Amino acid sequence: xxxxxxxxxxxxxxxxxxxxxxxxxxxxxxxxxxxxxxxxxxxxxxxxxxxxxxxxxxxxxxxxxxxxxxxxxxxxxxxxxxxxxxxxxxxxxxxxxxxxxxxxxxxxxxxxxxxxxxxxxxxxxxxxxxxxxxxxxxxxxxxxxxxxxxxxxxxxxxxxxxxxxxxxxxxxxxxxxxxxxxxxxxxxxxxxxxxxxxxxxxxxxxxxxxxxxxxxxxxxxxxxxxxxxxxxxxxxxxxxxxxxxxxxxxxxxxxxxxxxxxxxxxxxxxxxxxxxxxxxxxxxxxxx
Numbered sequence: 001x002x003x004x005x006x007x008x009x010x011x012x013x014x015x016x017x018x019x020x021x022x023x024x025x026x027x028x029x030x031x032x033x034x035x036x037x038x039x040x041x042x043x044x045x046x047x048x049x050x051x052x053x054x055x056x057x058x059x060x061x062x063x064x065x066x067x068x069x070x071x072x073x074x075x076x077x078x079x080x081x082x083x084x085x086x087x088x089x090x091x092x093x094x095x096x097x098x099x100x101x102x103x104x105x106x107x108x109x110x111x112x113x114x115x116x117x118x119x120x121x122x123x124x125x126x127x128x129x130x131x132x133x134x135x136x137x138x139x140x141x142x143x144x145x146x147x148x149x150x151x152x153x154x155x156x157x158x159x160x161x162x163x164x165x166x167x168x169x170x171x172x173x174x175x176x177x178x179x180x181x182x183x184x185x186x187x188x189x190x191x192x193x194x195x196x197x198x199x200x201x202x203x204x205x206x207x208x209x210x211x212x213x214x215x216x217x218x219x220x221x222x223x224x225x226x227x228x229x230x231x232x233x234x235x236x237x238x239x240x241x242x243x244x245x246x247x248x249x250x251x252x253x254x255x256x257x258x259x260x261x262x263x264x265x266x267x268x269x270x271x272x273x274x275x276x277x278x279x280x281x282x283x284x285x286x287x288x
Contacts (some may be wrong), residue, residue, distance in 0.1 A: 041108075
């Protein structure tokens with residue numbers, strides 16, 4: 001195994017981290033972030049499944065090998081038990097991830113390494129160069145439009161709150177902020193204690209504020225993001241969007257603090273590099 005990131009996407013983790021996860025050595029916030037990534041990345045899920053299978057075979061060989069060193073029975077028996085315990089936990093998590101795949105996962109796959117809006121919706125979207133949002137009924141990005149249409153069809157037939165949440169995110173990615181705000185407002189009304197719902201409603205309102213400059217959108221966006229932060233202080237998308245909003249409002253010191261809070265959650269990704277660039281612009285503004 002190498003320690004390099006896979007070619008599946010800019011946000012993919014390394015083989016070494018996946019191996020540690022399979023062995024049960026990834027814990028805390030890193031494990032939460034990794035499992036969120038597994039929920040939207042078929043490639044990494046496949047690698048974890050292969051690692052589980054390979055490690056299971058190795059354990060069987062260790063236990064059954066008659067040539068094993070009988071002078072060390074405790075180490076020979078305890079080692080596989082520890083690893084198998086980690087494998088069982090990882091396998092159970094992997095099964096849960098595959099069965100309970102988020103409705104946001106098709107959107108993450110459709111967008112891939114592109115970035116369609118300056119704001120960051122939740123769901124584990126990869127970093128990419130910013131591209132103009134799609135407006136005026138453009139037929140560009142057909143894969144994303146197809147995913148949005150399928151979610152809309154499910155919504156009219158009666159869908160889960162998670163599917164309606166995904167529809168609101170799809171509308172945001174396609175540049176339909178007004179529809180996104182309406183959809184996500186209804187989602188928040190039905191599930192008011194879910195941080196991601198408030199986070200994406202705040203993102204939609206922030207996007208519309210950046211497009212149209214309406215003060216009421218800025219105020220509502222900040223209220224939604226603050227509510228999301230109160231529900232879950234570890235969502236990096238909330239801190240990212242909150243810093244963008246405070247900077248756009250000219251609240252320089254608060255924006256710098258928000259970028260610092262973001263970098264405390266994510267110090268290594270491509271998103272973190274952008275956070276550092278945005279923070280530096282507030283400290284050393286460019287004069288034209």
